Amino acid sequence: MKISDTRLQNFRRVLAEKKLRLTDIADLLSKAPAQVSAFGGKNPTKGIGDQIAREIERALHLHSGYLDMPYGLGEFNNATLLSHTGRKLPVMGSIAAGAWCEQEANFDPRDAEEWIDAPGPVGPRAFILRVEGMSMEPKFIEGDKIVIDPALEALPGHFVAAKRTSDQAATLKQLRQEGGEQYLFALNPDWPDRIIRMTEEWSICGRARWKISDL
Template identity: 30%
Template sequence: MTSIQDRLREVFATPLPRGLMAKIGGICGVSRPTVSAWFNNPEKVRTISRTHAELICSTFELKVSPLWLSEGIGPKEWNPGELVLNTPRANVETTVDLKKSRQVPVTGSVKGGDDGFLTQDTTPDGFVEYWTGDPHAYALRIKGDSMHPRYRHGEFVVVTPSIEPQPGRDVVVRLTNGKCLLKQLNWVRGGEIQLLSINNDYGPMTFNKDEVECIARVAGSVGPDSLIF
């Protein structure tokens, strides 16, 4: 089995881009010396947490499995295939340079409805700054507290439809009947997908693939003060 140092250096270009370790430390909430040990000290660090691996794969849009990156388990390539139905497919290399943040358009707002589906306002409303290379990225303003504590009133979720969603990640799902949901993708099995609610008010929801128009990955969220007009 390869070491975490080998796996990190495999997916990032060498020599490492300037500022990479500081950026990883920032998104993972750890110090730069800790990240340096991830890359350079196999005697001190043998693995990283799955959460840290998911943050790294998400932020840098790496098309590798977080489980493979964190623990060296399973296939390297993450290609769930049927998870993305009618969204653009990612074209992401496994070695990437640092990308700059950019302004992502806010395309509307969403609020959790009493039936578990979203109610939407599609009026564009400025931009938010976010770190992503997805040219199709957009943001949605959260209204109300139905998705608390993960998403709070006034925050923005950033959606990256060109990046394949993974089980365990939040997604925006549009059904063929026009209804939408903001849920956690639980699994895809055969011709069905199952979604989990962000709060505990609703149980799992299972749909046939032919009921689903598209599934778009939620990359993250930013605060209410991030809005740029």
């Protein structure tokens, strides 16, 4: 797929997820609706260039390069991700990850179990959560490494890292919504506390982006 097709596909998906119209994007970019329609409308007459792509990402609070990534590339499959960006991310268990989630916390690099290459473009606060326990089996098993990116918006249906205030520990769960309430859901049908209502006791650290598996 050409980069222009990838950007257009991602652009349309983000608009649908955020329930935005082309006129909303025009306002955010301070451009005429016709200009936005030319690259993002039903029948675009030109592709989304580098400059416009970065402007869209900034306006929608997406990390730089987000529109360039094929959607779902390596996302939650069992393949080892070989591509990298030259940037390394810390691998952490639940307690260290909980500390990392605090914006003002001073993170000691020695708290990371290891540092491994980021599989693709990620935000500045991205990290890798090592799964602990069996609550997310069979999709995620203990020891799996999950790239968590706080720069990505977490919506119902996404897998997220959530932190509990009482013990400052982070855990991987699926975010779900019923009516006006949001819940953290454990995939394992035998897990005793499968459904946790989102209260002040919990906060979302970031959205899960990739699963990195060792061969």
